[in-house]
Amino acid sequence: MTGEYGVLSGAEALAVPTRLGQKMIVKDSKGSNLIWESLDHQGETWFSATISLYDFKALKTSDEIIADKLKGFLKNACRLNSEFLSKWNGFKVETQLEFDRNWGLGSSSSLLYMIAEWADVNGIMLALKATNGSGYDVACAGADGPIVYISNDEQISYTGVDFYPSFADQLYFIHLGNKVRSEDQVKYYIRTCKNKDAFAKAQTELTHQFIECKSLSKFDELIEAHENLVSESLKLTKVKDEHFKDYWGSIKSLGAWGGDLVMATSSKSEQETKSYFEAKGYSCMPYQELVLEEELVS
Numbered sequence: 378m379t380g381e382y383g384v385l386s387g388a389e390a391l392a393v394p395t396r397l398g399q400k401m402i403v404k405d406s407k408g409s410n411l412i413w414e415s416l417d418h419q420g421e422t423w424f425s426a427t428i429s430l431y432d433f434k435a436l437k438t439s440d441e442i443i444a445d446k447l448k449g450f451l452k453n454a455c456r457l458n459s460e461f462l463s464k465w466n467g468f469k470v471e472t473q474l475e476f477d478r479n480w481g482l483g484s485s486s487s488l489l490y491m492i493a494e495w496a497d498v499n500g501i502m503l504a505l506k507a508t509n510g511s512g513y514d515v516a517c518a519g520a521d522g523p524i525v526y527i528s529n530d531e532q533i534s535y536t537g538v539d540f541y542p543s544f545a546d547q548l549y550f551i552h553l554g555n556k557v558r559s560e561d562q563v564k565y566y567i568r569t570c571k572n573k574d575a576f577a578k579a580q581t582e583l584t585h586q587f588i589e590c591k592s593l594s595k596f597d598e599l600i601e602a603h604e605n606l607v608s609e610s611l612k613l614t615k616v617k618d619e620h621f622k623d624y625w626g627s628i629k630s631l632g633a634w635g636g637d638l639v640m641a642t643s644s645k646s647e648q649e650t651k652s653y654f655e656a657k658g659y660s661c662m663p664y665q666e667l668v669l670e671e672e673l674v675s
Contacts, residue, residue: 378392378587378640379584379587380580381607382576382607383573383580385566385567386570386573386577387574388581391523391525392516392517393522394517394520394524395483395668395669398476399473399474399487400472403470405467406469409429409465411428413425417473417477418478422439424443428444430468433452434448450492451492454498454503457496480638483517486515500515505528509563509564510563516535523538523540524538540587543591544642545664546664547593548641548643548663548664549640549642549654549663550638550639550661552637552660553639557633557636569612600627604629604630607634613634615630621641626641
């Protein structure tokens with residue numbers, strides 16, 4: 378929700394888990410290989426592999442790039458727990474997404490979280506070893522409600538927060554249909570942002586204001602301030618300027634800019650709001666249909 382890019386430099390980031398996630402079933406199998414199958418939200422196989430438990434190389438796979446990423450996840454889990462997969466007995470693993478994998482709701486982060494649970498290691502530590510991200514998305518994968526995440530030289534932690542806007546029925550998520558590589562965006566941020574400490578401090582202040590916000594009009598102001606901060610600091614075009622100049626509400630990028638989902642506010646009816654975005658070819662989902670709102674138990 379807040380703190381994109383700056384979370385890498387210690388900014389406090391507000392994040393909310395979604396109702397839809399991913400499931401994983403692990404079974405023992407004959408042999409000494411790992412048989413992997415990933416299903417989409419409709420139960421169709423979108424990735425499969427036979428992986429050697431000796432060196433985690435894919436003996437057979439439907440996608441070499443995904444297999445290589447999976448190899449990195451498993452190897453780093455073993456580095457954190459030397460007992461994990463040490464006996465080389467075979468396994469069959471099946472994962473299934475509860476959302477369209479093109480929606481960018483965290484298929485990799487939820488997978489990292491589940492592998493960490495299987496390996497009995499800390500999910501955030503696994504994320505920091507296996508990716509160049511901040512780990513906030515893996516923290517969200519295990520959360521039951523909104524969190525504030527922070528990763529700096531002194532601490533890596535997340536805490537549950539009360540973030541249940543009274544105007545939630547005036548918030549929407551829009552699927553842009555774009556795919557952006559988070560790894561590339563991290564490199565871009567590191568290369569482009571000149572004063573990362575000031576950027577992170579400004580984002581932290583905005584995160585606190587988002588949490589305390591009581592009205593839609595103030596929420597709109599905060600979105601504009603956050604969008605301007607990121608746009609000016611990273612020389613990026615704001616999503617509203619690029620796609621929705623004539624829209625009456627505010628629009629905020631979520632995560633890597635140019636990616637799958639953005640959030641929109643609306644003072645008009647749900648029907649009018651959906652009609653606006655659908656006329657432009659985008660799907661629109663009410664905030665309350667997507668966000669998990671149970672309070673985090675810490």
